[in-house]
Amino acid sequence: MTLHRRISRDLEDRIRSGELRPGQRIPTEHELMQTYGCARMTVNKALSQLAGDGLIERRKRAGSFVRLPRLDTPVLEIPDIEVEVTARGDRYRFELLNAQTRNDSDLNGPTLSLTGIHYAQDRALAFEERRISLTAVPEAATADFTVQSPGHWLLQAVPWTRVEHMVSALAAPASIAARLGVDKGAACLVVERRTWKDDAVVTVVRQAFDGTAYRLTASFGRN
Amino acid sequence: MTLHRRISRDLEDRIRSGELRPGQRIPTEHELMQTYGCARMTVNKALSQLAGDGLIERRKRAGSFVRLPRLDTPVLEIPDIEVEVTARGDRYRFELLNAQTRNDSDLNGPTLSLTGIHYAQDRALAFEERRISLTAVPEAATADFTVQSPGHWLLQAVPWTRVEHMVSALAAPASIAARLGVDKGAACLVVERRTWKDDAVVTVVRQAFDGTAYRLTASFGRN
């Protein structure tokens, strides 16, 4: 591994682990070149890399700062329903229907299995089935998901490294229609998402949205 | 504008304009440092930037080459239905239902308005309504969309710089249901996409997919 790569990896790890928190200042180029005993250009390359990836923000005279969890990047990266609902000024609530731990071959190991409903202004927005690997996130066993939604909690608690989405449309079966308070056969937008940290699956979630009330957006390219 | 930025912009323009074609070799660092009269590190920074953005590929001893249109990046960038269908070994066909030119305030200027159906193995997969700005893409007026789908043609013909997606679910109204050969009220996955080249909208498209036959995928993060 090259030196500038090692520097940026070290910093990325410290950011993802939470040691360096959003908004916090990271060491200056001069401090880092002393820490690693290298030239400034090498440190500069590492920091430019992190800035390009959106992990840090660089401000002249002020220093380099850990960026807030990217909200301006493609929404499809990880939609946080709680944040989205409250951002548009609506009242948010998550209702936990069921929680149990069991073994899951898919996440190979003990798994917390949850179902629940996301409400916006007391109207059901999405029905969620989620599995969380207790191997990858042991803290999940003691978290209280009646207070905050599992998705919101996970985003704050776990530094993920990879996400995979599948988006499809589904005619609501009776079980989901009842949960969402829509007619049986109504169009639902279904998002299935797997989230990894390094090589371990952290969580697998399937969310069915009321098709008339929700849509995903994503944009790519500069500007 | 800084020098390394200017170098990478110049090269990006030559790639997007088609002067430098995929697979073709671009000037070496030494040639570029002579062209721009600067140090190698400056050229190197520009080329590293382009490589990071996936526009070129760098091979030791061989040189730097224009990359093929990104197929390994998030699928959601721009799904080319024709490529997707043929990639899984199915027979693809596009049926042009209607084509007319008119003025469109949304794309401010003369616009080619198209509707058509994408078939996979002679089964309707998607109903498409598309508008193409003839200001941005005058060649579209003479293209033959009974031979290839407009989406496929545009991807090859126009160097886009920005895309915006909206994905939603819809219960098929009679007009769409008939086109797709599904029941009225069946769940459809609707993708609306706006594509820009610089500040000009190139095309706006709305595609309704048979929800049982299609889904979008996207992945983010390393590896």
Added chain:
DNA sequence: TCCCAAATTATGTCTAGACATAATGGATAA
């Protein structure tokens, strides 16, 4: 003729400087 070794070439990384730029914060003047 075929295979291996050496020379060549282009990129990859790094250094130790330089000057530029922007923002901050304190000192000075109105």
Added chain:
DNA sequence: TTATCCATTATGTCTAGACATAATTTGGGA
């Protein structure tokens, strides 16, 4: 007290070298 100027500081860009690395080409020997 308030406004303005200036020094400080951290990043931004650039240079002219250096050695490393990987892959191709070439030349020679079996």
